[in-house]
Amino acid sequence: MRDSTRRTIRTVVQDALSLAAAAPLIITASGIPQTAVGVGASLAVAAGLTRVMALPAVDRLLPSWLRMAPPTLALPDPVPPAPPAPPIGTAG
Template sequence: MTNDTKRTIRTAVQFLVGLAAALPLLVHASGIPETAPGVGVGLAVAAAVTRLMAMPVVQRLLPGWLRTDEESTG
């Protein structure tokens, strides 16, 4: 699997984790202004997961098909 494919899969996983965290807030909210906290939570969680997945210690814990080369993550 190429690094580009791995990065695409990782980005999708990160997005889905962020969306899952924000989903209860988004469902509960009924209007656009009320969804802002849900969107903020989703973006914050997605950003946190992205940073975590870039850490070398987490890279070693990920399955081989989700790991990226050390040189290309820096």
């Protein structure tokens, strides 16, 4: 499974849990000021879940297909750098 797919699944799970936690506030809200409290609570829960799921201890508890991918090493540049140009004013 690609890392982008893992990240998408993790984000969907986090958002679903945060919306479920804030659902009572959102459902009972009838006006915009009251709805803002529900939206704020869901964003706070989503931010908290995102931070907690980024911890290595929590990552180890997740199923292997949902864990973060190990960091990869940077690949070398496929195009070698150009040789330095000779100084201006020198005869070659």
